[in-house]
Amino acid sequence: MAKSENIYLIGLMGAGKTTIGRLLAKSLKMPFYDSDKIIEDLTGVDIPTIFEFEGEVGFRDREQKALAGLTKLTHVVLATGGGAVIREENRECLKENGFVVYLQCSVDRILERTKRDTQRPLLQTDNPRAKLEQLLIEREPLYLSCADYVVDSGTLQSKAAVKNILQRYRDL
Template sequence: MTKSENIYLVGLMGAGKTTIGRQLAKALAVPFYDSDKAIEERTGVDIPTIFEFEGEEGFRDREQKMLQELTKMQGIVLATGGGVILREENRNLLIKNGFIVYLQCSIERILERTRRDTQRPLLKTENPRERIETLFVQREPLYLACADYKIDTGIMQSKEVVEHILTAYRAINH
């Protein structure tokens, strides 16, 4: 990996990318970005609305454009959308421009964390567990392929996760 000031968080929905990202950015005194929030701010509508009107493909196009912008910045922490790694161009942008941390989390914990969340279009299904299992099987190899560091966010407090990430990040960048 090349030396970089950026930290990019990847992982399934509910793995803790936004929570961990905010804490990491605060610890490093750098700006925090959430690519989904940035898309919502740019479009003026929420992600479920984009999915409703443009489908997943339309959303992925917007996500890719936003990622192109965000990866040009230096000295940021970025929480990516769970499916950002589906496109090879996105994976390459992340790999080229930052330290990628895969926040791994058990399907049980993800279900627990997302069960009351109405803002997750991919979970609007009869069987959320089955959907999460499918997403995990589809995406885990991609997360692992581009991650510089992997940590299980389902077994420790976020503060501890942040400390582990900072240790790994500093070992590579200093």
């Protein structure tokens, strides 16, 4: 077991990072962190409000600071936000300090899962499909460049995805 026994989940919005991360942590009896939740707790407002007042750059600055701190912890499960891989500094922190699992998920499945969501500012557009397709093109190479392991969280239900990750993690 290397990389401080941490598990980091990356992938697009709605891929299941928060849901699967929480279940994984419960199974492994490890503490669970979600960088979005940490940012909301620290600022005292929700993510749409941060985007509204500080723009995406303000949110990314807060995210970078949160990830720099969270990747110093050991023996934790961390769900990142979908854009965590955009900045190189974040990618380095993630790759160096944990077993990075990319939850790969189709745009169709993400649209189904997020259609009633109001908490993801990047999807509050007339054409969320086009936005997700663009994000997938931009980010997929970055997700793959960080990933130690890839799981299809679009096809697998959350529990099956957890089982799959646990098998791989326990083999490390």
